[in-house]
Amino acid sequence: MKALTFKQGIHPEYNKELTKDKPLKNAKRPEEVIIPLKQHIGAPLKVLVKKGDQVDLGQKIADGDSFVCAPIHASVSGTVKEIRKVTDPGGDIVDAVVIEAAEVDKLNSGLEKHDNLDDLDAGAIRKIIREAGIVGMGGAMFPTHVKVSIPDDKSVDYVILNGAECEPYLTVDHRVMVERPNSIVFGLKALMKAADAPKGIIGIEENKPEAIASMQDAVENDNNIEVQAFETKYPQGGEKMLIEALIGREVPAGGLPLDIGVVVNNTSTAAAVADAIRDGNPLYERSISITGHGINSPQNLIYRIGTNIGDLVEEAGGIKDNAAKVITGGPMMGVAQKDLNIPGVKGTSGILVLVEDEVEDYEPSPCINCARCVDACPMFLMPTQLANYAKHNMVDELEEWQVLSCVECGSCSFVCPAKIPLVHHLRLGKAQVMAKKREEN
């Protein structure tokens, strides 16, 4: 199999060996969970429980009427202690339901179990995915049932599963692919059926040979599903890079993969779909890598949504004395946290702790036009030029030079020898253009 790739991109150090061979294990069941009520991209939800209510594991605690939203479920059986504001890993202050765990869990999701996809039509599968609260688990948390709801004027020929896991350090998708390949394939088939897509592809970076072998075994008897290796290069897991590398199509600027007949999901999302259909389990737990040189005993854990991140870190032996930075997600796109007292959500795939030596104090110096950012940008933008436009609030130029196409992968900042926070300037540039667009409307 020839490894595919996209053009440009970067080669950071991957550091996956810290956790890649650590099997997934269940984290300690938390005594209390704090479940934020905004764990998806889309419309806000209404809370369905109140203080003092007894809830069961998997019971819906928040839902909305809007099409683009995903309900949220209790991740333990127990008593609703309070509903209060918390800071979520994204830094937003949101409402959260605090549940004190009972002695034992009793699953009560209302989801039926189906061992066979033949019993279900596309609509029924979408309904299960929605009711199970499944969102993109790579981090974006876009509701999965929306992705596989194909408008009448469009059709899909590929469902692509993203097993690239191109963020350094993280090994969650890797472990799920190694340990649960059949669930992933079942989930993929369900997604293909829901989207009415004839073909499925699972794309995995070459630095995960065990995952590639595992998935290949699992699809051996399926002619319409293919496992494809990628060269190891960041950001291969970006949706647009993934599609371009696999089938040579470009997602039109401002458009969706759907516009070119493709739906992309994360491998772990597919496994969650299988759990919902076969076991009636809504998305109340997920896997996470607790990793980095600042962690005493790096682990891959399965944790209940709403578990305190500090507790997960303690389970991985706690942080070392020279720890300097804690990031939810990976080092390229993850969010630095100011303290560990925050709940893990559906999109939290990693906790990365960097040590002092790894966290340099970068003082930017003037741009010398070396164009490394131009040569690295997987979207073929000119970050140095855009950063200058953003600094001077030149909105028309920002728009003309396609700032909105920036996927914020951070490759430009990574390569910049002058240590200019380019992607940060580009984010500001995007915000400037969006503000102008809102003003015009």
Added chain:
Amino acid sequence: MNKELIVTSSPHVRAQDSVQKIMWSVVIALLPAVFAAVYFFQARAISVVLTAVAGAVLTEYIFQKIRNKKIMIKDGSAVVTGLLLALTLPPSIPLWTAFFGSVVAIGLGKQVFGGIGQNPFNPALVGRAFLTASYPVLMTTWTVDGVSSATPLSQMKMDGIATDTWNLFVGQIGGSLGETSALALLLGFAYLLYKGYVNWRIPLAMVGTVFLGTFAFGSDPIFHLFAGGLMLGALFMATDMVSSPTTKAGRWIFGIGAGLLVVIIRLWGGYPEGVMYSILLMNTAVPLINRYTRPRSLGEVK
């Protein structure tokens, strides 16, 4: 946990390169040419090089001091400018002239525009252009082993005399300190290529254009490759990051444009050599080239 965690925006890891590393690597890459100059022109070469570098660094320091900016002479960029200027000077140049050239290169070529990263022209070439205009005689007096001699290009232009190709390549010829040995320049360039600190499109396009252009008009292309400042200019001056395009297509255009200008000046112009003006002229076109060679972004419909 009582410890203060560091919070910054992503990405949280960076590549290890720095502007300083790049600049000092260019200095290293120029060392073979400096050694060649010392070999051919002895102690004279050392004094010219040291004077030009000292002039450049000192001017940089004074400007930054006066403007209350951070002193950044350690970043090596002034050293590069001083070295490059020295390599374009005739060995017999009076030391004060070399020093003055460096002052102009850094002062008018770089600092008046705001320092590193802001200069539209290659500063070393600004210094050289100034000296050429102000002291034309000093700038065109060539000696080898104490005997004055014409450069191969002027011999060719004025008297139609060709120089032996091997002598041209290794540098056994009259000329500026760094123009004589193409071999030494190529060695240094190979080092930069290996380190990934230089782009190859501009030199390839420029040298290729000169080769094809001189060949097409009946001149000896090999002679034109290794004579004069083409190698030094194409490998180390046209590739100056600050004053060259940032797009791949732009680099081709820049190189081809500079190459064409060299051919025109050498074959039909009043000067025997045209590398300096070719590059300076193309420098002016860089913002325009960047603008019209912006790559199509992924998914963009133009």
